[in-house]
Amino acid sequence: MRSHFLNYTAVGLFVSAMVIALIVVVLMLSGRSGPTDRYSIVFDNVSDMKYGTVVRYEGYTIGEVNKIEPERSDNRYHFRVFVDVKKGWQIPADSVARIAASSFLAAKTIEIAGGRAPEVIQPGGEIPGGSPADIFTLMSSVAAEIGDLSNSSLKPMLAKISDTIDRIGMATEGNLNQLFGSLNSIAKSVQDKTPQIANDIARLTAQLNTEMGQIDKILSDGNVATIQRSLGHVEDASANAAAATKDLKTLSQKARALADQLNNLVQGNTRNVDRSVADLAYILRTLSQNIDAITHNLEGSTRNMNEFSRLIRQNPGLLLSGGSPSPDRGLTPVPDQSKDQ
Template sequence: MRNYSISYVTVGVFVTAMIVALIVTLTLIAGRTGPRDEYRVLFDNVTDLKYGTVVRYEGFPIGTVDKIVPVYENGKYRFGVMISVQKDWKFPADSKAGIRASSFLAAKTIDIGGGKSADLIAVGGDIPGTGAGDMFALMSGLAGRVGALLDTGVVPLIEQLKTSIKQLTETANSQIGGVGGDVRGLVANASAHLDTISASVTELTAGMQTNVDQLHKILSDGNVKAIDQILANLDRASLNADKTLAELNALSIEVNGVAQSIQAMVNRNAKNVDKSTADLEYILRAVSQNIDAITNNLEGTTRNMNEFSRLIRQNPGLLLGGGSPAADKGLTPVPGGQ
């Protein structure tokens, strides 16, 4: 005997699984999985936008349209498009949203262009919207404006031109006789001054020929060779300057090396220099403390040397025989002498 209940259960499980798979697939296609953030985009025209329209950021799909809410402000209607995008998606403060179509027959999408601002639009905030890129709407608007221009501008302008041309023709016909007389007078005046004009032209030509001859002299072969020689000398001078600059750079490097060597030597002998300075300070202190005694001794020594020099001048024999010279008794007075 067949068990029909098992077949019904299998079919029911299969149908239920297919229904669940269909729901999951539709959810994935709609992009409604996972946590979402909501924003509002304001447009003046929402042609072809509806629930589920894809929202892209620089071409990358990030969410969909939830609903469209009309907003009346400043005497006209605008449309707030509520969008839900991936959680924690960052929009710079200068981002702009527009209605775009990737191809001629493709469905409309909301394309958000990323800005360069470091500030971000808060979750739930407004993203500025730009005009819709609908080619047919633009062409229709352009056609209407061209028609209005033809009706209000071009046709009246043509009529005005017709009237002006007619008036100009009448004026020219009435004044042609006077113009002819003026032309004849002008021709006669030109004929009278033709000789003067010819002489001026001849003088001008002669002056130009003189200038050309001077220019030929300036650009003679000798001057051209001299200029070539000057340019060659300038080239050699430039090469010499480059060599000198290279030598100066090398000398600068050597001077820097010498300075570094001197600095290293000073650093190595810093302790010895400090010690020598301390010794010199001690010597100067000792000399300053005993300078009075040294001065007195020098003064006594100087006096003794002066006395010694005086004695030698009086009796040079002291250097050979020694002893003190006899006292000078002077002259003996003569008795009864005057």
């Protein structure tokens, strides 16, 4: 009896240990082996997402999905996924979470691509969600878009093309005879006018040869040299015109500066100019009042100067000896002493 009791006790302890080990392994595999922080992620599609889906950061398991809640905004549904992450795990603010699968047969997981921002998302915050990185999801999306394109665009377009081809065929079949008749008449007209066309082409060729000869004469070496010299003169004239334009511009700038200086001078001496004009008006008014006396005095002074010059001519010694002048005897010529000698 005692050996049976020991055997049962050993088996029970072994089974209990295995159950405890199984629970520990399950807890470790589920990522809920300790305290966690909760975050939320918003996705447009949560295919194959459920409670317990693994959450990984750069491939390292850090938590699992706790629950999924639908939200409606902008006339469509979005899904907020709440995840439990190891407590104290720092997630940069520019990280992006995507639904992915590591292989074709692997289960869906939430992969968080870590960012470089110094700021971190606080517990309870929202991790930015990105488009799915799963190839099957992308292929399904592309296939759906191709199906929509086929139903909405390709089929109507093919129907329109088929209808257009049928119309073109009917119209072409009805107009082929008329077209061939027109072509036959055109060909006959061309055949009838071919000799005349050939003669016209021959005359045109002769005229072209004559014109080319004239052009060769015009473009002789001498004429080409003359044209080159003319072009050189034109270039020199253009350079001179440019220099003259530059000089005119400089002269215009100087004239503008001079005008500015004169303007400043006039504005700065307005009072002096007014006074000068007033003085000039006073002088002119005084001259106009005394012009008769001035003219009379000038006439007497002129007569005295004439008398003085006449006396000096008759007797230059008066400038040295002085004395009263002799009576005026008229214009008696002075004898030439050189002849007496």
